[in-house]
Amino acid sequence: MSGGWRCLRYGRDGRRLGTLRACGAAVHREELGGEDVLELTCLEAPGKYERLVWRDPEDGRWREHVVVRTDERAGGGCEVCCEGSLCDLLAGVVVDTRLSGATAAEAASAVLGGAGWESSAEGLPGVTGSCLIYHANRLAALRRVCEIWGAEPDPYVEVGPSGVTARGVVLRARVGAWRGARLTYGRSMAGCVRTVAEDEVFTALYGWGAGEAVMGEDGSWTGGYRKRIDFSSVNSGEKWVGDEEARLAWGIALPDGSRAHRFGQVVFDGVTDPEQLLELTQAALARGARRGSHTSSTRRRSLAACRSCSGTRWSWPTPSPRPRASRGCAWWRASGRSATGSSRAIRSAACRRGPTPP
Incomplete structure (x- = not known):
């Protein structure tokens, strides 16, 4: 996409913020079962989770990407990395x-x-x-x-x-048509450094405790576990806790104008008491929300929580420096697999998006 390419810019609350114009080329890379990334350089820095909506000049389809990282340079200009809106499902x-x-x-x-x-x-x-x-x-x-x-x-x-x-x-059953080769769409941006390693911001948490061991008739462990306990019995039937202030600031803007929570999960393997589990989950959410509310630059982590590669556990860092988990692309992060070095730039409208056959 050429330097004259433009896209519509929307805030986290869904309000129109104007038009974002790229300085130079904007690069869109998409792969079946892999990444859907938009990278561009612009003069102003969009905020985390702002949305860029643009019409694909090749097939005429509307596309929506979510800002997940920005790098601002001291000399001016901002490098922006966005993921397709499927990342909201995380x-x-x-x-x-x-x-x-x-x-x-x-x-x-x-x-x-x-x-x-x-x-x-x-x-x-x-x-x-x-x-x-x-x-x-x-x-x-x-x-x-x-x-x-x-x-x-x-x-x-x-x-x-x-x-x-x-x-x-x-x-x-099949997306696109196989053309026997991978195609590159767009061109690289000079000076672009892409390091996607930012944490998600969660405004609500599900808390899970220990899984009960399944015992045989003779009292010995069978090797299996029942479902993990939750705190719904002491939390008005809800299995999650939320932060309304964080939801209004970071929640997902829905087409009807409302804001939805960004849900995460935290597991405490050794906890068997629902009340203790509720307290630990509330404390975990408070630490994350407090850290997120103080974020003023996308160079910082927005939560004290660092998700492990499983996508369902958080490790709460106590020493410094805090551990970092590679973000990878959304589709691969969903399954806990690293996308590092696995994605290649291709386009779906002109080629079959999939692995090159042997």
Whole structure:
């Protein structure tokens, strides 16, 4: 995309902030089951989780990317790294969903419906499957559905005068057409340093305690565990706690104008008492929210929490320096796999997005 390329800029609350113009080339890289990254250099620095909405000059489709990191240079200019809006699904949790004999459309609706995303399936007639999704973020759950039902995700956004009016995913049997080669779209930006290693900001937490051991009739451990305990019995039936101030500041802006929590999970393996589990989860959320409210630069970590690669546990750092977890791209982070060195720049409109055949 040339230096004249522009995109619409929206704040975390969904308000239109104007137009963001790139200085030089803006580079969009997309890979099936891999990264969907937009990189550009501009004069002004957008804030974390601001949204850039733009029309693809190649296929005419609207695309939406979320700002996850900015690097401001002392001499002026800002390098911006954004991820496709599917990364919002990292901030949603599927607690316990069992799918049995479901179609691909039903499975997609089960994992995306609670996030306000539309879903459908095309080219998968009569395909049914079954699986259990337990304590997973919504992006990991979507990835699991794609694996079980043999589908490929094709996200989309609909844009109106007020901004994004709908977000959704179509599960297809095949996305794009195979051309036998990987294609590069755009060109590199001079002086761009891309180091994506920022933590998510969560405004609400699910807290999980120990899993009860399954004992045999003779009193010996069978090697299995029951589901982890939660604190719903002492928290008015809710399995999570939230920070309303943080939600209003960092929450996901929905098309209807409301703000949704960014959910995370924290596990305390040795805790068996629901009241203690609730207190520990509230303390964990307070530490994270306090750190996030003091963030004034995207060079800093926005939470005291550093997620491990599992995507479902947080390790709370006490010594200095704090541990860092490589962010990688959203689709790979959902499954706890590192995307370092695994992604290549390709385009879907002109080529089959997938691994090069042997």
